[in-house]
Amino acid sequence: MTKQRCLTRLKRSILPVFCLVFTMLGYGPTELYLSNMGSEEFWFSFNEILLPFAVLIVASLIIILGLLMVLPTKGYHVVMAIIIAVSALLLLQALFLPNDYGSLNGEVIDWSQYSGRLVYNTAIWIVVIVGAVFWAFRNWQSFRKVMQFTAVILLVLQTAILVTAGITHPEDHGEAAAKEVYLTTEDLYTVSSDRNTIVFILDAFDSQLMCDLIEEHPEEIKSSFEDFTFYHNTNGGATRTKFAIPYILTGKTNDNGGSYMNYLAESFQKAPLFQELRKGHYHSGIYTEYGYVDCSQTEAIDNLSSGGQMKAVSQWGLCQSLMKMVLFKQAAHILKPVFWMYSFELAQWRGGNGNTEAVPYKLNDIQFYQHLQTEGISAEKKEPVFRFVHMMGAHGPYTMNEDIQKIPHEQGSIKQQGLGSLRIIAEYIKQLKMLDVYDRTNIFVLADHGNREYVHPSYEQNPLLMVREAGKSKPFSISEIRLSFQDLSAMLAESLKSVPNIEEKYQTEGTRYFYVGSTTNNGYTITEYASEGNAYDTDSYYLTGKVYSPAEENSTDYKLGEEILFGDRYGAPAQRYMINGFSYIDPDYVWSSEKEVEFGFKLGDIKDNLLLTIEYHAVMNGFQRCYLYADDQMIGSFSTTKADVRKFIIPGECVKEGMLNIRMDLPDCYNPVTHGTGVDNRNLGLGFYSIQIDSTDEVYEPEKQLTIHKYDLGQEIVFGKDGNMSDYAIGGISEDHWTSGKKAWIQLEEVSADTALTLIMEYNTYKDQQHVIICANGEQIADYTAVGSEQKEMVIPQALLKNGSLTLEINLPDARKPDNGDQRELGLWMRRIVLRKAEEKKE
Incomplete structure (x- = not known):
């Protein structure tokens, strides 16, 4: 390899390689330290680990870049693809993929409980790495540009997280330490x-x-x-x-x-x-x-x-133990048993x-x-x-x-x-x-x-x-x-x-x-x-x-306009406002663990209306209904299938004696043990990320916030922007009648029926025919091929109704994107849906 080519390769390699090394040896230890600073396990100052990890970063850069310089072209492409893919996966695993194995308190983890996680987590890692290698082989020029861009994004994201963690970490955390x-x-x-x-x-x-x-x-x-x-x-x-x-x-x-x-x-x-x-x-x-x-x-x-x-008796030994903890957090599930440790292993390096x-x-x-x-x-x-x-x-x-x-x-x-x-x-x-x-x-x-x-x-x-x-x-x-x-x-x-x-x-x-x-x-x-x-x-x-509970930690004083985060990595400031119905604190959010969750905010003398903003990052079992109350007055209702941000106007009179009490009813919370789908015995609903309350001049209009509507048998649900579909369609259907994606949901509430029901659907198919699977409250009621313009009838057994609630799920595995640039996956052009008692004759 000529000197010029070697220099070119070096320039192209530095950023992705630094991204990988920084993710493991820079971001990983620093984020872990900031998140646990002052705890009994993290007894040491940051200076104890700064120099060893700095040396490791420099040495790793030199070694990896040196090896890249002597690889043949194809081998170089493969290794670079693996480097950027692993960099992204390490951060993805730490931030977004399920990573909760309980506290590292010495109790051995029963890995057999996570067989499902083993399969899909390993699959994600393999698909991303193999996909990156395949892309690098097929089109190195385009992959190289995306690789550089990805490295920049990953580094910016990690820097932002570290800055945020440093700012939001309470200074008096772990006073004893x-x-x-x-x-x-x-x-x-x-x-x-x-x-x-x-x-x-x-x-x-x-x-x-x-x-x-x-x-x-x-x-x-x-x-x-x-x-x-x-x-x-x-x-x-x-x-x-x-x-x-x-x-x-x-x-x-x-x-x-x-x-x-x-x-x-x-x-x-x-x-x-x-x-x-x-x-x-x-x-x-x-x-x-x-x-x-x-x-x-x-x-x-x-x-x-x-x-x-x-002081540490060995800074290198301390860093080795800390690195095991970092890799336990960042590594693929299949590798986590290798890095499992007792968190008090860090204490063995005290001097x-x-x-x-x-x-x-x-x-x-x-x-x-x-x-x-x-x-x-x-x-x-x-x-x-x-x-x-x-x-x-x-x-x-x-x-x-x-x-x-x-x-x-x-x-x-x-x-x-x-x-x-x-x-x-x-x-x-x-x-x-x-x-x-x-x-x-x-x-x-x-x-x-x-x-x-x-x-x-x-x-x-x-x-x-x-x-x-x-x-x-x-x-x-x-x-x-x-x-x-x-x-x-x-x-x-x-x-x-x-x-x-x-x-x-x-x-x-x-x-x-x-x-x-x-x-x-x-x-x-x-x-x-x-x-x-x-x-x-x-x-x-x-x-x-x-x-x-400690009174100073239990204070519910709240400053209007302040965004309160739930996750442990942010110091969990929302803890003090969580009154009832919440689970333990995860790094990024907190699950509801009961059918009711309650918040309490001490606001002082409030006369104006308030704007409540709730952000949740997880929805259990793919669907949840929520009924929102302020001082026992229902002010909102909604159904959700994915992470979202919801805003509600709260009338000022709901604040009583300076206190605002908020309750959320979650009737669809899901227990994996009860349903035989897992070992988690909590009644999970929503994973709360943040909450914010601010004053507002907006008028409280309950009809706009109560989006879960009663359905009367025989009432037609008409699709399109001029119809009433928005009252019942909660996902997967656009205003121009088309289903968008491979699933669509219709939610019907307060359905009163003492017999089986007949479901009538009118639609046109995209591209002549579509495979259609209809489920009612999770149970399949129809599986057929839809052809052209037609009206389809199917029976819903009365036993499937759950307290008057009915969720219709329309699965369209053959839905696909059209050739005109529309990015939606189209399946059915919906005209209307109606439910009647099964014995009634349709019109």
């Missing part, structure tokens, strides 16, 4: 020669799992935990870990309307355990995620470090702040055990010691076996890892005995919450609790007395001073409470459950009706 205070490993392996209270938290270790391990390994458990009592009937405090750890330490949930950080500060200040620790008589070490504790408790926690933000030798504590059971094996624990403290050690326990992914060896998560199981974690504690107990301090040590072995993956059904309300009281020797036993984690803080405070009298002092009579934290609707919510029965009897738990 922004603090330059964290929990270190200092004195993790030291105890007192005087008195000790040691608490081991085995994450997600359900009480039932302990029962099963006792049954399978009775001699080992009874020997290793001699002197312990297993309290089987223990009611936990809260789930999941973010809510559970503070509850264990304080005995309080966030029921005061404050933010999570205020909750930590107030509850830790008042907790019996920390009141005792602040007296200064003890050496205290708390080893868990720093975001779960009040890091201002410097008088009560001795392993707090400050003076600078944590000190550089100003001290203190190392941040990280949950790593194998590492903890290896230190016990090599260096052991020492009884060097003179004052009484309190240790609170949070371990992975029975939390997925299951990467440790019963012999405390690292294994691939595909080979692990909850029982293997659970048994391994118990053996680690057994080793710790053995060393306490060797140091001759065991008899003066209270030991608590418990879980933060139960495990819903292991026990079905479960609220995770029955976690493990085993206690060894100092100075008491006895065989391992199982107790059925009623205990509650609400009393743990007081129990631990008492154990610091003496031996806790559990059976006499902490038995719980009457009602026990359990709190389930979630992040749906208004920020996070905490739902209260109660039971008078046994803790391991899930059926005995019931909702009390109390749901707690």
